[in-house]
Amino acid sequence: MSTKEKITFVEFEKPSLKAGKYTFTTKQEVKIDNTVLVAPESEGKNTIHFGVKGDLFRLNPLFVHSTFPPENGDGVYEDVLPHIILNKATLPWEYSADTISTKRDESDLPWLGLVVFNENQIAQNPGAEDNDTLIQEKMPTIAEAEEMGVGEDHLMEDEEKKKTCQTITVPRDLIEQFFPRKEELKWLTHVRKVSTVDKEDSINAKGVLEDGEKTATFSAIMANRLPDRNTTSVVYLVSLHGREDDLPKKTGTVSIKSGTTLEEPTHLTFVYLKKWTFYTQPALGRIHDYLATESKLIPATYKLPSENVTDPSLKRYLSDGFIPANHFTLKKDQMISWYRSPLIPFKSETENFDRDKTLYTSPDAATLYDKNVGMFNVTYAAAWKLGQLLTLRNSRISQKIYLSKSKLKENAKRNFDIEELQADSNLRQSPLDFNEQVIHKLNVAIENAAPQSLTSKSNKAFDQIENQFIGAKSNDLVGTNYTVRDNMIDSYHTLMINRTEELGKSIDFSNEEETKGFQEFENKIFRVFTDLRKELNPNVKEKYLKKYKAILKGNKGTDQLVLKDSEDRKEWHNEQDFLIQTTKEGLNGSVLSSKSSDPVITTDVDPDITQWFADLKLLKGVPLSYIIPSMDLVPFESLRFFYLDGDWMNALLDGANSIGDSTKLDSTLAQVQADTVRKSSTKRAFDARNEVPLNGFVKTNTEEPVSGILLHSQVVDDWPGLEIAGYANSSDDKLPLLRMEKLREGVIICLFSGELDSVAIQEPTEGVHYGFRNHVDNVHVIALKDPRGKRPNGQSAKEVNLSVTNSLLFRNWKKDGPRVINFDHLKGIIKTAVIVSYYNRGSGYNYNNAEFAVQMIRRMHRVNIQLKDK
Structure with missing residues (x-):
């Protein structure tokens, strides 16, 4: 099936074996010189009895893909034949309506049918006097229903037959009027x-690869009656298994089963497996009506309105997609902070979706403060923490990440060439062993600084740290590879930050003396590490070092990294790049032993870890409240365009990848491996739906921005299997769909690879409707299609209108009577019209139920929406 051939109609799809009892017999013969040896009848034979189970009395709700009109729908349905689409394509042929059991195995006669009644034909009060003329709904046990003549399941256990089922008892005159005939x-x-190219992930995942494209198979059952205007219609999916003699005949009478001596019953009972209602009126009823006529659906970007906001700072935050949100600190203090979801109203400054830069190593480091408005921005801190919590909740993945990092660290230890490191120094032990000793000394020194006497003891504590550390520097670190030294310094520095953070939580910031002493303590820590870097690593560029800091801003114990402007952020990114690069050099360069066979950086990433990161990159598993923090961002009957924030995604992945990190060295080694993890997970994320190259699609480019839409509309619920396609600059430049999933009732998200310019929203192809183009006075009009894929006389985009008079179209036609179609007449009229219109009265038309369905379908509605507010 090519991309253009989005739907193919097939006559039927029978199961390998229909439901029922079977006997399998084998017989062995022995021949000698073409003479069959005669054996006793019982010898050489083997008989097996088995059954194929179905369910005559209940329908698994998962088998129902969609109904049309939608359940509880309200619209213009008077020219549409109600139908149901089933996910299980073989279901209508698992049993048969044939009465004679010997015919059923080979029969292509289905056992399911749709019957449409008006609401006033259904009995509302079980004890009412007029119930004899109405349809009565009941819930007997399966055993009781079998006694009513609805059919029997010989494979069902007696215990299971104690369960209830749903039945309707119908007067015979209504059966004659409304039930389909056997033929x-x-x-x-x-x-x-x-x-399934443009469908939700859940449908696309079930598709089967066929001719280079994924396809899904459904069965469709249409009703035989057009709904009445201004009326609530009730549709029943009824079981007709073995009930052919109870169905109307062409003469309009209902026959009696042969062999019966009972008086003709006035009512018959049928099991129904599904029921739904809808209302028909001259109002909205098409996807185009729902979308195009809603004023709120004017496309907009994903942000709160800010037109009436006068404060320039607040206006800027709202215009950038932020919302004010409640923020609770670890000390249970409450404040209002800015938060923005990963869906932003502008193109992310992050270079591309596959960025290998690490932005943050903790939620505190990801928290920003804007002194102009006096509010924190917790966007990336929330993303970081969420990534960590989601991964910790998945014990299998978190364990694999931890073990992967442990293996990386062990490889690093085995690959350090100690002899080479000792060549220009007096070092007599492994740098890692030395690292552990100094960290222990620093821990002891910090713990000796009592918080309650900070002002007097902070300098003493710092002196202890400085003397031990600088002493170790002068004796042990001079001359060693600068990358190793720098990594060790990073570890000490990180430890100092963490320990100082703990110290800061106990500080009384209302006490001016304690606050001043604490700030002096912080500044000294920063200076000693900055000076140490300059002294030991003279070749390192100053610009990579001058902003290496974690200045702790005391705010009731909450420590924040303050990046005041874009230059601060840029230099912070530069430093992260520097750390990763120098670690790579240290692990893969001169400090590696030439004798080692174990690689330090593992290129084989566990596929489960890859998949986990890939899912996170597509926001799978991210709680709805993080994606849509306020429904005001996407009100009902609206469509919102957005870009995916690369920084938000990186913070999420940094948090997820933080499992097992305890030191700066751990984090740096993990970042080295993260290059491979991110690239493989990005590829997996982009290829998740596109297992084969899509015909006519541009190749997915991971350096393209990720953009998308949120649609909040009734059509999301009313049209399961909705199809949405995204386009760049023209209708021919179709963007690969990365994710399409329903987030909640009425809300669906679509992610595309590339910069979105417009979207096309279309009714589900598998749910294409049956019916008539229109009706005027005494005729109904059908739009005929060329079965050969061409238009009459070579014309393009034209169909032949076939007008059918009501007297030929409907059973027992009356002006105000029910419009039940005489399909025996209609199929013959359509066949003749198709041959005359497309085959010049010649033969060669293979007319069957699939071809008939093609002629009965109505044109699908498609809405193209241009992005206007970029």
């Missing part, structure tokens, strides 16, 4: 194969 059942049921 019509075949023409009312068929199979549809559709492309």
Whole structure:
């Protein structure tokens, strides 16, 4: 099936074996010189009895893909035949309506049918006097229903038959008017194969690869009655298994089963497996009506309105997609901070989706403060912490990440060439062993600084740290590879930050003396590490070092990294790049032993870890409240365009990848491996739906921005299997769909690779409707299609209108009577019209129920929406 051939109609899809009892017999013969040896009848034979189970009395809700009109729908349905789409393509042929059991195995007669009644034809009060003329709904046990003549399941256990089922008891005159005839059942049921390229992930995942494209197979059952205007219609999916003699005949009478001596019953009972209602009126009823006429659906970017906001700072935050949110600190203090979801109204400054830069190593480091408005921005801190919590909740993945990092660290230890490091120094032990000793000394020194007497003891504590550390520097670190030294310094520095953070939580910042002493303590820590870097690493560029700091801003114990402007952020990114690069040099360069066979950087990433990161990159598993923090961002009957924030995604992944990190060295080694993890997970994320190159699609480029839409509309619920396609600059430049998933009732998200310019929203292909183009006075009009894929006389984009008079179209036509279609007449009229219109009265038309369904379908509605507010 090519991309353009989005739907294929098939006559039927029978199961390998229909439901029921079977006997399998084998017989062995022995021949000698073409003479069959005669054996006793019992010898050489083997008989096996088995059964194929189905369910005559209940329908798994998961088998129902969609109904049309939608359940509880309200719209213009008077020219549409109600139908149901089933996910299980073989279901209509698992049993048969044939009465004679010997015919059922080979029969292509389905056992399911749709019957449409008006609401006033259904009994509302079980004890009412007029119930004899109405349809009565009941819930008997399966055993009781079998006694009513609805059919029998010989494979069902007696205990299971104690469960209830749903039945309708119908007067015979209503059966005659509304039930399909036996000959019509075949023409009312068929199979549809559709492309899943533009469908939700859940449908696309179930697709089967066919001719280079994923397709899904559904069965479709249409009703035989057009709904009445200004009326609530009730549709029943009824079981007709073995009930052919109870169905109307062409003469309009209902027959009695042969062999019966009972008086003709006035009512018959049928099991129904599904029921739904809808209302028909001259109002909205098409996807185009829902979308195009809603004023709120004017496309907009994903942000709160800010037109009436006068404060320039607040206006800027709202325009950038932020919302004010409640923020609770670790000490249970409450404040209002800015938060923005990963969906932003402008193109992210992050270079691309596959960025290998690490932005943050903790939620505190990711918290920003804007002194102009006096508020924190917790966007990236929330993303970082969320990534960590989601990964910790998945014990299998968190364990694999931890073990992967442990293996990396062990490889690093084995690959350090100690002899080479000792060549220009007096070092007599492993740098890692030395590292552990100094960290222990620093811990002891910090713990000796009592918080309650900070002012007097902070200098003493710092003197202890400085003397031990600088002493170790002068004796042990001079001359060693600068990358190793720098990593060790990073570890000490990180430790100092963490220990100082703990110290800061106990400080009384209302005490001016304690606050001043604490700030002096922080400044000294910063200076000693900065000076140490300059002294030991003279070749390191100053610009990579001058902003290496974690200045702790005391705010009731909450420590924040303050990046005041874009230059601060840029230099912070530069430093992260520097750390990763120098670690790579240290692990893969001169400090590696030439004798080692174990690689330090593992290139084989566990596929489960890759998949976990890939899912996170597509926001899978991210709680809805993080994606849509306020429904005001996407009100009902609206569509919002957005870009994916690369920094938010990186913070999320940094948090997820933080499992097992305890020192700066751990984090740096993990960042080295993260290059491979991120690239593999990005590829997996982009290829998740596109297992094969898509015909006519540009190749997915991971350096393209990720953009998308949020649609909050009734159509999301009313049209399961909705199809949404994204385009760049033209209708021919189709963007690969990365994710399409329903987030909650009425809300669906789509992510595309590339910069979105417009979207096309279309009714589900598998749910394409049956019916008539229109009706005028005494005729109904059908739009005929060329079965050969061409238009009459070579014309393009034209169909032949076939007008059918009501007297030929409907059973027992009356002006104000029910419009039940005489399918025996209609199929013959369509066949003749198609041959005359497309085959010049010649032969060669293979007319069957699939071809009939093609002629009965109505044109699908498609809405193209241009992005206007970029």
